[in-house]
Amino acid sequence: MLEIRSARKIFYKGQPDEKIALNDLSLTLPTGNFAIVIGSNGAGKSSMLNAISGALMLDSGKILINGDDVTALPVHKRASRVARVFQDPMKGTAASMTVAENMLLAELRGKKLGLSRGLNAMRVASYRERLAALNLGLENRLDTRVELLSGGQRQSLSLIMATCDQPDLLLLDEHTAALDPRTADIVMQATVRAVEAFNLTTLMVTHNMQHAVDFGHSVVMLDAGAIRLEITGAEKAEVTIPKLIGHFGMKTDRMLLAS
Amino acid sequence: METVSTIISNFITLIPVTLAQSLILSFIVLGIMLPFRTLNFPDLTSEGAFPLGGCVCALSLAGGAPGWLAILVAMAAGFLAGSCTAFVHLRFRIHTLLAGILMMTMLYSINLRLMGKSNLSVYGTPTIFDGVPFVEPGFPMSKIIVTALLGIAIYCLLNLYFRTERGTAMRAVGSNPDMAEAQGISIWAATIGGVGLAGAFSATSGALMVQSQGFADVNMGIGTLINGLAALMIGEAIVGKQTIRRQLAAPFVGAIVYYQLVSLCLAAGMPPTDLKLATGLFVLAMLALPTLKRSRGAMPARETIRE
Numbered sequence: 001m002l003e004i005r006s007a008r009k010i011f012y013k014g015q016p017d018e019k020i021a022l023n024d025l026s027l028t029l030p031t032g033n034f035a036i037v038i039g040s041n042g043a044g045k046s047s048m049l050n051a052i053s054g055a056l057m058l059d060s061g062k063i064l065i066n067g068d069d070v071t072a073l074p075v076h077k078r079a080s081r082v083a084r085v086f087q088d089p090m091k092g093t094a095a096s097m098t099v100a101e102n103m104l105l106a107e108l109r110g111k112k113l114g115l116s117r118g119l120n121a122m123r124v125a126s127y128r129e130r131l132a133a134l135n136l137g138l139e140n141r142l143d144t145r146v147e148l149l150s151g152g153q154r155q156s157l158s159l160i161m162a163t164c165d166q167p168d169l170l171l172l173d174e175h176t177a178a179l180d181p182r183t184a185d186i187v188m189q190a191t192v193r194a195v196e197a198f199n200l201t202t203l204m205v206t207h208n209m210q211h212a213v214d215f216g217h218s219v220v221m222l223d224a225g226a227i228r229l230e231i232t233g234a235e236k237a238e239v240t241i242p243k244l245i246g247h248f249g250m251k252t253d254r255m256l257l258a259s
Numbered sequence: 260m261e262t263v264s265t266i267i268s269n270f271i272t273l274i275p276v277t278l279a280q281s282l283i284l285s286f287i288v289l290g291i292m293l294p295f296r297t298l299n300f301p302d303l304t305s306e307g308a309f310p311l312g313g314c315v316c317a318l319s320l321a322g323g324a325p326g327w328l329a330i331l332v333a334m335a336a337g338f339l340a341g342s343c344t345a346f347v348h349l350r351f352r353i354h355t356l357l358a359g360i361l362m363m364t365m366l367y368s369i370n371l372r373l374m375g376k377s378n379l380s381v382y383g384t385p386t387i388f389d390g391v392p393f394v395e396p397g398f399p400m401s402k403i404i405v406t407a408l409l410g411i412a413i414y415c416l417l418n419l420y421f422r423t424e425r426g427t428a429m430r431a432v433g434s435n436p437d438m439a440e441a442q443g444i445s446i447w448a449a450t451i452g453g454v455g456l457a458g459a460f461s462a463t464s465g466a467l468m469v470q471s472q473g474f475a476d477v478n479m480g481i482g483t484l485i486n487g488l489a490a491l492m493i494g495e496a497i498v499g500k501q502t503i504r505r506q507l508a509a510p511f512v513g514a515i516v517y518y519q520l521v522s523l524c525l526a527a528g529m530p531p532t533d534l535k536l537a538t539g540l541f542v543l544a545m546l547a548l549p550t551l552k553r554s555r556g557a558m559p560a561r562e563t564i565r566e
Contacts, residue, residue, distance in 0.1 A: 116423060118426070
């Protein structure tokens with residue numbers, strides 16, 4: 001379960017270009033809930049995700065994951081609880097290391113690291129099995145450096161890495177936005193499979209209204225650093241693209257185009 | 260005019276001496292390679308850590324410490340110097356190169372302070388090269404055996420370390436710091452540990468040099484960095500850098516080949532004063548080569564180095 005209590009963050013405070021990124025934002029996401037986050041550019045979606053992952057320290061407010069206060073913890077100390085897939089496929093993987101080594105890093109996420117051999121035969125076999133489920137042929141490329149993979153393969157790998165040891169919270173930051181429609185579809189299906197299989201508590205930021213309609217248990221809409229609208233339950237099941245776009249106040253072209 | 264045969268015979272007589280010297284200096288090449296290649300942290304501390312290791316070693320020897328203990332003390336000092344550079348970079352967000360230059364400059368004064376004068380002779384004190392059986396102490400062969408054994412041991416240990424969970428994590432910090440952090444790896448621990456370790460190897464090199472030549476000098480570090488880089492480039496060109504094993508072998512192979520090449524050039528009559536220019540041009544050419552090759556194809560992604 002994720003709880004954000006009155007999160008506040010102001011950039012360039014007291015300067016002419018002061019910007020309120022998070023304006024007393026509060027959000028509760030029950031365990032196992034898959035929420036879609038929408039909102040126009042600059043609404044605070046990325047700031048919210050960064051605050052949850054620890055990349056952004058709050059000015060005030062609290063963030064709790066499964067009841068534990070993580071507000072003051074840096075990124076690497078939250079890693080055992082939070083996994084994240086970025087929009088940029090380059091960001092979620094270590095390019096100069098092999099597929100298997102990247103899987104190892106993901107498996108070790110947030111664990112105490114030892115001096116025993118990292119890639120042992122048992123681990124390699126389990127990675128092969130997990131990657132085979134993607135149907136992208138990655139299971140035969142365990143010793144390939146990640147920089148040689150395509151964007152879609154890298155993003156699929158990032159997803160497998162993020163979900164492999166069932167994080168308390170999964171953050172998806174427009175993770176299909178940089179992919180072609182077919183690959184985006186494959187990655188999206190893999191996402192849904194993983195989220196459902198492990199019953200992951202998930203926040204997915206997207207500009208794709210079709211995704212917002214098709215997936216998730218709820219839709220959260222951000223505006224000016226605060227939650228403007230929450231659609232849950234039966235109402236979410238009946239939501240349509242025009243209805244969603246109506247809430248934007250007809251100001252964002254990118255949304256219309258994406259739909 | 261010298262004939263080719265005298266050049267070659269001059270070169271051949273120098274081979275053992277040069278080999279001993281290159282093995283001693285291979286540790287500083289290792290100290291340059293580690294942060295540069297595994298942490299993406301171009302570190303200039305080595306030019307200060309090398310004489311620091313030498314000074315500390317000379318002082319320890321003068322104080323009656325055995326050779327191996329003097330080297331351990333030097334390693335500790337080098338580790339401290341390297342981790343200070345990493346700390347300056349991490350805490351104050353100072354560019355890695357500038358942090359290294361600052362540290363290197365400050366170390367010069369520290370070295371002078373430590374020794375109290377610009378050089379210190381430790382000639383005649385027992386060294387780590389004395390205990391080799393069947394070989395007369397002081398001759399190149401004893402130095403070759405001791406440094407080669409030490410080099411092999413360090414190579415094997417590092418090779419094992421970079422395959423452990425912790426070693427893999429350290430390489431991830433160099434490959435993609437944001438991703439490493441998101442996997443729960445502490446950038447601070449990895450960087451301070453890695454750059455510190457590199458400083459320790461540079462200092463080892465200085466300490467071995469002092470035991471080999473019998474004196475320490477505050478200026479003994481000048482030029483070691485560019486020589487080390489040249490050696491690293493040669494090593495990587497010969498053994499490659501695709502795998503950990505190759506990347507770790509590159510400094511040793513490179514040092515051995517590079518110093519023999521220098522010796523050949525000197526034997527062929529190149530004025531020693533031109534050596535730095537020649538080395539600099541060589542490093543430049545090696546660094547420029549990939550961009551020259553690539554410019555015919557698609558534009559490469561801009562290379563990013565940690566700032």
